[in-house]
Amino acid sequence: MADPRSWRSETARLGNADPSDPTGWFEPLWASASGGDVTMPWEHDDPHPALASWTCAPGTGSAVVVGCGLGADAEHLARLGYATTAFDISPTAVAAARARHAGSPVAYAVGDLLDLPRAWVGAFDLVVEIYTVQAVNRSVRDGLTAGVRSLVAPGGTLLAIQAVADEVDDDGPPWPLTRSEIEAFGRDGLSAVSVEELGAPRLWRAEFRRG
Template sequence: MPAPRSWQSETARLGNAEPSDPTGWFEQLWSSAAHGDITMPWDRVDPHPALASWTGAPAPGGASGTAVVVGCGLGADAEHLDRLGYQTTGFDVSPTAVQAARGRNPGSSVTYAVGNLLDLPPAWAGAFDLVVEIYTVQAVNRSVRDALTAGVRSLVAPGGTLLAVQGAARQPDDDGPPWPLTRTEVEAFGRDGLEAVSIEELAAPGAAPGRPGTWRAEFRRG
């Protein structure tokens, strides 16, 4: 039996396959992983370091309010927020990814759901006190970037917070996926009543000095 192909190479092949359906390839990717044809995408059990350091180390269960993780994948970030005490939803455009998240986290109190940033359920509009978006927008073709960031913004409740973590780019580059964000593109999360609290570029682990890092941007709705 041949060894599974790398999920990164499969992403590079699928990500540009069908411009008319810019998010449809995610299900193909996760389905291939479920069948053992490729390695498991975004496979981690710990929260992303940019999220973990932002939340700090509060006592488990001390947080309150609702939280949502956009493009939750296998659920590591959603489970982190759940442990902190948030009533957490994690959604992904891929039904296979959602099934994998449920299987990896049996007994979890996180609500895992299928959802598409380009066609979100009306009930989710302004429903979450904390919205966490990590690497989802950058994974989709830049042609729908405005619509994707608008979808993310729409989830934030009055008085709520958005944390966006994205790869940093010095200038727009159509050679993806991924398609890292420029500072201007990150600032675009701060519309529709959201205002920037902080936008910082973190050093990417193992990256050479001077290379683009990772944006961590916090926004708040008044």
């Protein structure tokens, strides 16, 4: 078997392949990775460090992880005590997460931020979004960010972790977020609790709350 293609090069190729379908490239990428044709750098069982350091105590209520991939962040929240839902637009990713975490209490599902199930809107006490919005072309950024916001229940919290951009750059994927773009999560009744920049690599970690 030939060496698998680079994840970065394949992401760049697929992510710019069809501007009319800016989210359509996720399933081909996951399918290629599942088949061993593309390297899989997200092959890990630990939660994102910026999430792990923020969630340092047991939690209660409902949580949802946007763009869950193989489920490491969702499993972390479930271990803390949250009733956790996790979704991804790629059916292959969701199937892989379910297989990897057989018997998990996490409810894994296929879902699209631009077309969310009505039952999810305003349903979650904690919404975690890591790297999903930045992975999609800016042409639909407003819609994706609005989709994330819509998941937050009254009194609920949104945690967004994204790469930092000092200025708008259309050379992606990914398309990291400027300060104004990360602050845009704080609309539609959500207010910023904190927007901090973490270093090496430079990341936004922003917390918002719905009043």
